[in-house]
Amino acid sequence: MPLRAILFDHDGTLVDSEPVHYALWQTVLAQYGVSLSEQLYRQDYAGVPTKANAVDIVHRFELDELPETLVAAKDAATSEYLRRNAFPLMNGVLETIREFRLCGLDLAIVTGAGSESVYATLKANNLGDSFVTVVSGDDVRASKPAPDCYLLALRRLGLQASECLAVEDTQHGLKASHAAGIGCLAVPTTMSMHHDFGVAQAVLEGMPQVTEHVQQLLKVEKLKQFTHLG
Incomplete structure (x- = not known):
């Protein structure tokens, strides 16, 4: 899909x-x-x-x-x-969000933490309209690494796991998305670079690389569609 x-x-x-x-x-x-x-x-x-x-x-x-x-x-x-304060954005986040929206992708935040910090981020950076849904640890009984938050996000989006891609920085988050059947791009930080990201689709350096990876996936999809139509 x-x-x-x-x-x-x-x-x-x-x-x-x-x-x-x-x-x-x-x-x-x-x-x-x-x-x-x-x-x-x-x-x-x-x-x-x-x-x-x-x-x-x-x-x-x-x-x-x-x-x-x-x-x-x-x-x-x-x-x-x-x-x-609000937590500072990672490098390239605003550009990535803008690019993905231009590509027609739905965006969601799926976090094991409480919703308070997420909404502080959205408010501080005027991103409230950028995300279709936010799922936090407040919304589920079992937080990451359980898949509950991702499964709830799929239900809210009305999508199949194969239609989605997760972006995570830790092994716990990767386990959660993987258990929900959602492919994941891992972006380790200095705090998580020692984690096991073996089941990730790709391990990338940062948001600019995430953007490039997704753009390439979309190009491949369009090429396949064009070839099929031809």
Whole structure:
């Protein structure tokens, strides 16, 4: 089936948020006497939903605290940050969105995180009309790496998995799209470059390369259609 939609992850894919999330976790954990190294954050926590991170942190550091308490503290810290700022866009994001819309592709955001940061991004960059739908971790029972968020996005778009392509920066996100039957372009960051992207359709350097890759796919589709008609 022809490509009809691109489904973007948010954190680490559209926005450079992981350094901020790391700093916020550091602040939350400081009151428990825990210092989370950047290496450990990259290895185990980057790109993972807050709830899953909280459970692991409580177990790993043997904290006498409920994971839900850490989640509430991290969410509050994130909300406070977002009241003053939006996460900065990754290089080339605006150009990629503009190009894909000109190509007639539907766009969606599919994130395992909460919706608050996504809507802050859309508002700060006047992108509210660019996306057909936004699916966040608030909308599903099981977040990434479960496929629930992608399956919900397919239902909202009214499309088959074979008509869509995902863009992710982490192994967790790749697992989610793959489990939903959606091909994925991986764009690793410094926080996720060590992840296993073996099942990705392609591993690319950044958004400009994503744009080029998708443009090439569309050209091949048009050529096949022309050949078939001929």
